[in-house]
Structures are given as C-alpha cells and as structure tokens.
Amino acid sequence: LLSPKPTIYIANIGEEEIGKGVGKDLARKLGVSEDRVIEVCGKLEAELKGIEPEERKGLMEAFGIGEEALKRVVLRCYELLGLITFFTIVGREARAWPVKRGTRAREAAGRIHTDMEKGFIKAEVVSYEQLLEAGSVAAARDRGYVRVEGKDYEIRDGDIITFRFHS
Numbered sequence: 001l002l003s004p005k006p007t008i009y010i011a012n013i014g015e016e017e018i019g020k021g022v023g024k025d026l027a028r029k030l031g032v033s034e035d036r037v038i039e040v041c042g043k044l045e046a047e048l049k050g051i052e053p054e055e056r057k058g059l060m061e062a063f064g065i066g067e068e069a070l071k072r073v074v075l076r077c078y079e080l081l082g083l084i085t086f087f088t089i090v091g092r093e094a095r096a097w098p099v100k101r102g103t104r105a106r107e108a109a110g111r112i113h114t115d116m117e118k119g120f121i122k123a124e125v126v127s128y129e130q131l132l133e134a135g136s137v138a139a140a141r142d143r144g145y146v147r148v149e150g151k152d153y154e155i156r157d158g159d160i161i162t163f164r165f166h167s
Contacts, residue, residue: 008073
C-alpha cells in the first residue's frame, strides 16, 4: 500500500558550504519545510572522530557545527516519527525504550513485556534531571523525587521508570 511517509533529506555539504544556507536552498527546491533538511559535512565529521572530545567540541564550534550529525539526524527522526524515550534501571544496567509520544504507563510496560502490561499495578517515576541531581535512584527516593503514577500516566521523554506488576 502506498501512503505518505515522513521524509527527511540529508545534504552532504563541503566545509566551504557550512553556514551558507544550503539546506534552506535545497528545501525551497524540493518544496519542503526547512526542518526536513539536515546539513551534514560528512568529510569534516569523519576527520573529527579521531580527535579528543574537548578538542573536537572546540573545532566543531569554530566551524559552526553545534551537534554531531548523527545526533541531529536521530533526534530529528524521533521528532518526525513522534517518538520519545523512557528508561528502566535494573541493578547497574539502564535500558532505553522508544515509544510514541502520548503513550500511557500501562502500554509502556507492555513494550518491555506483555505480562507487565497485563499485571500492571503502578509506575514509580523520576525525571532524568532529578536523577542526575540526586545521583542515584535511592537518593532521588529519599529526596521525594520518585512519584507513584497509575496506568493512565502519560510517559514523558527522559522518564526513568520502575514498573510494579503482578504475574
């Protein structure tokens, strides 16, 4: 079946074209909005990969590149597809789970395992920023950052969630 699909265009530009509006010109020629075109200087970014992170950041700023191309492409695709990410932590392992924006807690639990969705009881949620501030889930709980949410809670981008369920 043919149906309209979200599309992005990646323009591989030369160093001399950075900041010259190549993406805007391409968007105009294609008849699409500017946010559908991502400019990438592949040669320059490949050369910068082998450099220490701090030096790479400085060089990217000097060239007028804010973020690495891969990050810009992934973030734009997520946005275009209406996706967000929530995280789970078990022991020392953290996992990222992509879901559609607007996903409810019970449905998000089902992304991990269908039994979790069926036996959903509650979700213990802390935001990424609060977890960083606290330093650990236990410290976040002590500070009152961890909140209990029900099945209709709408997952937010960056939530760290512990699902409680019965099997």
